[in-house]
Structures are given as C-alpha cells and as structure tokens.
Amino acid sequence: MPKIVDHDARRRLIADALMKVAADQGLEAVSLRHVAAAAGVSVGMVQHYFHTKDEMMAFALAAVMDRTETRIRTAVAGLGENPPPRLLLRTMIAALLPLSGTARDDGRVALAFLAYAAVRPEAGAGLRPGTGQLVEFVAGLLPDPHGVASAGALLALMEGLGVYLLGGQMTPDQALTALDAQLDLLFLP
Amino acid sequence: MPKIVDHDARRRLIADALMKVAADQGLEAVSLRHVAAAAGVSVGMVQHYFHTKDEMMAFALAAVMDRTETRIRTAVAGLGENPPPRLLLRTMIAALLPLSGTARDDGRVALAFLAYAAVRPEAGAGLRPGTGQLVEFVAGLLPDPHGVASAGALLALMEGLGVYLLGGQMTPDQALTALDAQLDLLFLP
DNA sequence: CGTTTCGCAATACGACTGCATTGCAAAGGT
DNA sequence: ACCTTTGCAATGCAGTCGTATTGCGAAACG
Numbered sequence: 415m416p417k418i419v420d421h422d423a424r425r426r427l428i429a430d431a432l433m434k435v436a437a438d439q440g441l442e443a444v445s446l447r448h449v450a451a452a453a454g455v456s457v458g459m460v461q462h463y464f465h466t467k468d469e470m471m472a473f474a475l476a477a478v479m480d481r482t483e484t485r486i487r488t489a490v491a492g493l494g495e496n497p498p499p500r501l502l503l504r505t506m507i508a509a510l511l512p513l514s515g516t517a518r519d520d521g522r523v524a525l526a527f528l529a530y531a532a533v534r535p536e537a538g539a540g541l542r543p544g545t546g547q548l549v550e551f552v553a554g555l556l557p558d559p560h561g562v563a564s565a566g567a568l569l570a571l572m573e574g575l576g577v578y579l580l581g582g583q584m585t586p587d588q589a590l591t592a593l594d595a596q597l598d599l600l601f602l603p
Numbered sequence: 604m605p606k607i608v609d610h611d612a613r614r615r616l617i618a619d620a621l622m623k624v625a626a627d628q629g630l631e632a633v634s635l636r637h638v639a640a641a642a643g644v645s646v647g648m649v650q651h652y653f654h655t656k657d658e659m660m661a662f663a664l665a666a667v668m669d670r671t672e673t674r675i676r677t678a679v680a681g682l683g684e685n686p687p688p689r690l691l692l693r694t695m696i697a698a699l700l701p702l703s704g705t706a707r708d709d710g711r712v713a714l715a716f717l718a719y720a721a722v723r724p725e726a727g728a729g730l731r732p733g734t735g736q737l738v739e740f741v742a743g744l745l746p747d748p749h750g751v752a753s754a755g756a757l758l759a760l761m762e763g764l765g766v767y768l769l770g771g772q773m774t775p776d777q778a779l780t781a782l783d784a785q786l787d788l789l790f791l792p
Numbered sequence: 793c794g795t796t797t798c799g800c801a802a803t804a805c806g807a808c809t810g811c812a813t814t815g816c817a818a819a820g821g822t
Numbered sequence: 823a824c825c826t827t828t829g830c831a832a833t834g835c836a837g838t839c840g841t842a843t844t845g846c847g848a849a850a851c852g
Contacts, residue, residue, distance in 0.1 A: 574759030
C-alpha cells in the first residue's frame with residue numbers, strides 16, 4: 415500500500431474549514447468549492463475524504479458537539495471536586511453560551527444546524543437524545559422544591575440567551591445577569 | 604393608466620407562498636422559481652412585484668412579524684380589560700410559542716431568519732429594536748422585587764422553549780409546564 | 793524493477809440559481 | 823380610434839452547485 419496519510423486528521427482539517435466558512439458566511443455558503451478553498455486544498459481532495467456533502471456536514475456537526483463538550487468539561491474541571499451545585503450550573507451554562515471567540519463561532523454553526531433540523535427532522539435526530547438526560551441531570555442539581563419542569567425551564571433559558579447573544583439583542587453582560595437572576599430565583603428561597 | 608391591480612394584495616400572495624416554501628422545505632429552498640410555483644404564478648410576475656430577492660425576503664419577514672403581532676393582540680384581547688399580570692404574560696407568551704399550526708410554520712421561518720441574521724447582522728437589524736422595549740414592558744408586569752434582568756430571563760426562556768419545540772426536544776405540554784413553573788417562581792414568593 | 797494501489801488534481805456535466813431583456817395584451821386617457 | 827402606460831409571461835445569460843469521471847504521480851509490495 416502506498417502513501418500513508420492520517421485520514422482523520424485530513425477530515426478534521428476539512429471540517430475546521432467548513433466551520434470557518436459557516437461561521438462567517440452562513441451555512442448556505444458552505445459548498446465543496448468554498449470549503450476546499452478555505453482549507454487550501456482541492457475540491458477533489460474534499461471529495462476523496464467525504465463521498466457526499468451530507469457526510470461532510472454530519473462530520474462537522476459532530477465535531478462542533480465534540481468541541482462544545484470539551485469546553486464544558488474543561489470549565490467544570492477547573493472547579494475541583496464536588497463544587498456547589500449553583501456554581502457548577504453557572505459554570506456549565508456559561509461555558510455553553512456563545513459569549514465570545516470560538517464559542518460564538520460554534521454557536522452560529524449550531525444555530526444554523528438547528529434551523530436546518532427544524533425542517534429536516536431526520537438531520538437533527540442526533541441532537542435530540544442528549545436533552546432528556548440533561549434535564550434530569552440539571553433537575554438533580556436544583557434544590558428541593560424544584561422539579562424537572564424548572565430544569566427544562568433553565569435549559570430553555572440558556573438556549574434563548576444563546577439566540578439573543580447571536581442575534582445581538584443581548585450583550586454578554588446582560589445574558590450573564592439574566593442567568594444569575596434565574597439562579598437567584600432557583601437557589602434563594 | 605391601464606389595468607388597476609391591488610399591488611399589496613399581490614405582494615402578500617407571493618409572501619404567503621414564500622413562507623409556505625420556507626416552512627416545509629427550509630429557507631434555502633426559497634428561490635424565485637419555487638416561490639412562483641407555490642403561488643401559482645409566473646417567475647416574471649414575482650419579479651414584477653419584487654425587484655430583487657432580498658426585497659421579497661424582507662417583505663416576507665415583515666409579514667411574519669405582522670402575523671405574530673396580530674396573533675398576540677387577539678389572544679390578549681380575549682382577556683378583557685385589565686387582566687391580572689400573570690395571566691397576561693402567560694397568554695402573550697403562549698401565543699408567541701410555536702405550539703401548532705400557523706404559529707409553528709411562522710416559528711420555523713422566524714428561526715431560519717434568525718440563523719440568517721446571526722451571520723448577516725444588517726439583515727436582522729429590523730428584529731432587534733423591539734426587544735429592548737419588550738423587556739421593559741415585561742419588567743413592568745412582574746411583581747416588585749424583580750427587575751429587567753428577570754424580564755430578560757423570561758423572554759430568553761420563551762425563545763428557548765420555541766427552539767426546543769421546533770427541534771422536537773420538547774412537547775407542547777412540556778413547554779407550557781416549564782413556562783408555568785417559571786411564572787410560579789416569579790409570582791409566588 | 794515492475795505492478796498495484798492509493799492520494800489527489802482536473803475537468804466535465806446537468807441542474808439550478810438570481811437577474812436582465814424582450815415582447816405582447818389589456819386598459820385607461822384624450 | 824389612437825396612444826401610452828402597466829401587468830405579466832417567456833426566454834436567455836452568466837454563474838454556482840453537487841457529483842462522476844478520468845488520469846497521473848508516488849509509494850509500498852512482490
């Protein structure tokens with residue numbers, strides 16, 4: 415067998431270029447040619463590693479989710495062992511919000527995928543399963559009187575803050591203030 | 604001057620067709636030809652009433668916002684004079700959520716526009732100004748200890764519920780339960 | 793030292809896009 | 823009755839899209 419290359423590295427290179435294009439020109443600007451140009455490679459090479467565009471999109475979406483999970487995990491890791499529930503929640507949610515830099519770019523891509531998934535249900539099937547477990551996890555962190563409804567509300571709040579941040583209707587300060595107000599509501603009886 | 608036709612009626616006809624296409628095939632499927640076909644007219648006629656595609660999109664977005672405002676207004680009108688603040692808020696937010704039917708279609712279109720606006724800030728400029736006033740209005744309805752931060756949080760919650768509803772991560776029941784939990788939090792000290 | 797297999801570039805194809813152009817029918821105004 | 827203006831259909835054009843095809847250089851194996 416000839417020329418050994420790291421297939422997965424190439425795929426990540428291409429996926430990174432895709433997300434760069436999507437983040438600053440929108441998902442509808444993601445084409446094989448644009449992605450190839452952004453990655454500095456030929457269209458043929460992109461086709462070599464992704465047989466179809468959908469395959470490439472799916473890989474990129476998975477990469478965004480991976481990066482997001484990593485971002486949360488490292489943020490939480492900085493908290494030490496057994497952090498107080500309120501701090502843990504605030505840290506996780508703040509890490510998930512598109513406040514700046516990479517998180518903002520990822521958020522834009524995720525929002526675009528969300529809109530796409532709202533119309534192509536089978537495309538967003540991968541997004542759905544995590545939410546139920548997340549609600550239960552959050553519910554376990556809330557003080558006693560609150561149930562899964564409040565957990566769902568908190569997650570919805572987070573999602574909405576993300577949308578407002580990306581749309582420019584809220585500044586990062588305003589979003590974090592709103593988040594803290596909600597946590598006050600939940601944790602201070 | 605020849606043949607008098609109701610310009611605005613034609614534009615609304617075309618915009619309705621656009622929203623139909625966008626609602627069940629996504630915003631990226633909105634093209635002059637598809638919209639014309641959905642409206643049962645020729646491409647030339649669409650071009651006659653909208654000189655450019657962006658003009659057509661802007662008109663359609665304005666129409667969605669109009670319909671939404673009307674939906675809220677009629678829902679609130681059914682409440683009579685001086686309704687209690689909590690009921691007023693619940694009614695307004697429930698009318699805004701994409702729970703079913705037209706509201707769901709409008710929601711899909713709005714979400715698509717949102718994703719588009721996250722990347723083309725000048726396109727979503729029309730969306731932004733209303734939010735600030737809305738926050739203040741909501742803040743005025745909340746009982747005493749709560750400020751604009753809680754109002755922003757409530758609106759973000761609404762937005763997030765909308766996203767979850769469209770994405771299928773929440774059922775209408777779950778969304779309304781979460782909304783009520785939040786209103787409990789705000790109104791029952 | 794072939795030979796084979798892989799990595800990748802180039803190009804061609806048909807479908808689609810937004811938009812400009814052209815032409816014609818119909819309907820007032822005079 | 824003519825003329826002008828408007829409503830609208832048809833068609834053409836240049837560009838982009840995803841994908842299939844083709845071909846060639848390079849690297850490991852026999």
